[in-house]
Amino acid sequence: MRNKYKLSVLFLGLLLGIIKPMIAQEDWKSLVSLDSLNTSGNTSATFKTTRLINGQSVETVKKHTLDFRVAHRFGNESLGIHSLYGLDAASDIRLALEYGISDRLTIGFSRSRLAENLEGLIKYRLLIQKENGAMPLSVTLFANSVITSVMDYTATADYAGDYAIFAHRMSYTYQVLIARKFSRIFSFQIMPSLVHRNFITNPSDKNDIYSLGAGGRLKFSKRSAIVVDYFYNINPSNSTRSAGSGITYYNPLGIGWEIETGGHVFTIMFSNAAGLIENEFIPNTTDSWRKRGFKFSFDISRNFKL
Amino acid sequence: MKNLIVIFLVIATIGTVNAQTIYSTKTGSASFFSKTSIRDINAKNDKVGVVLNTATNEMVFVVSIKNFVFPDALMQEHFNETYMESDKYPNANFSGKFNEKIDYSKDGVTNVTATGKLKIHNVEHEVTEKGTITIKDGKIILHAEFTVELKDYNIEIPKVVFDDIAKTILIKIDTPLTLHKK
Structure with a gap:
């Protein structure tokens, strides 16, 4: 009995003697863990570029980088074979220079073919999502002001014209972009928006159009993703006009394939909107997907580090 | 019985790592350089974790990829x-x-070689x-320069890449x- 007890103490001692250093050996190796090394923890690349399809994304241009953007939107697919399904037409063309003053602040200027819109824009990244969950969302504020510089053909003997007063040419967009990168491959964004137009052609239209946009990006390979965005107009011009006023307004829906090559981002897409800036595509989309009113379109972004 | 307990305690203590043999840092630095005729790229990580056990000559390096800082933020994202x-x-x-x-007790610089498993991009x-090991005033400084072939670690460079990246x-x-x- 006593011997048995002695043996078991000895055995336990030996066992501990063997196990303990094994544990300790593994212990010292894990003294530096990955968790203790990560610092900034900002979620990167919620979206690959500063645009979704029609709308803005929460991304801003990186510090001291110039983003040169060219977008071309062709005509309606319904134009048929004699217009190569819209490819002979150009609904809008936009050239833009957007510059990152800091990683959070972007300013930009663009010129569009449609209504010869000249746009000045400012974008500020207010909040950045953190990987550790301390900040669950990214929030970016966007505003632009646009001068519609198209020639005024509306003047007659009795009427000074739509743009007789310069202020009539001005319109503005204000947006709060709220996004979350849910996983390595999926990000989602909502975009409460307000477009204010100083001048409206139909007196029953509203100067202010409120819209709620939503969009997402789903990565399906290392360099490409499917991107979708949609704007639901809360008070479209249809709602205030009497029936049969001639034009029906639709909510803009865009879907596209985004390809990143390192420095360039190409997006090829379809959208029912004609215009390429918020001030046009939110209030003035008059084509419907259901009536083959969608247009082929592409967008190229090239970044230059200055 | 008393003797047994002493033996027990002695055995249980043997082999525990003496804390005096563990050296570490969380602020080591690792930099990399990619040189081509078109473009030089470099990035630095000042938060490398290292632990060295001088009793066994074993070491572990942990590098958080996201802590590499590039002069160009877009490059860092890519x-x-x-x-x-x-x-x-x-x-x-x-x-x-x-x-x-x-001999960790003597100050000086020694040329050394280290053999082990290097894991990058989940390829080991x-x-x-x-490298060299410098011992001075109770500090141990590890220094090494070596090259890595991107293809060995399954790091693909696209054919149509505009930022030119070296293969080594x-x-x-x-x-x-x-x-x-x-």
């Missing part, structure tokens, strides 16, 4: 998202051993690299270690 896929593979590691006997290779990357390690405090 590095993480496209090349290193740091969301999937957040770290690079080296776990190995010095091949030489080192057995490597032997040269030079890596420099510089890590001053101090006695690990519990």
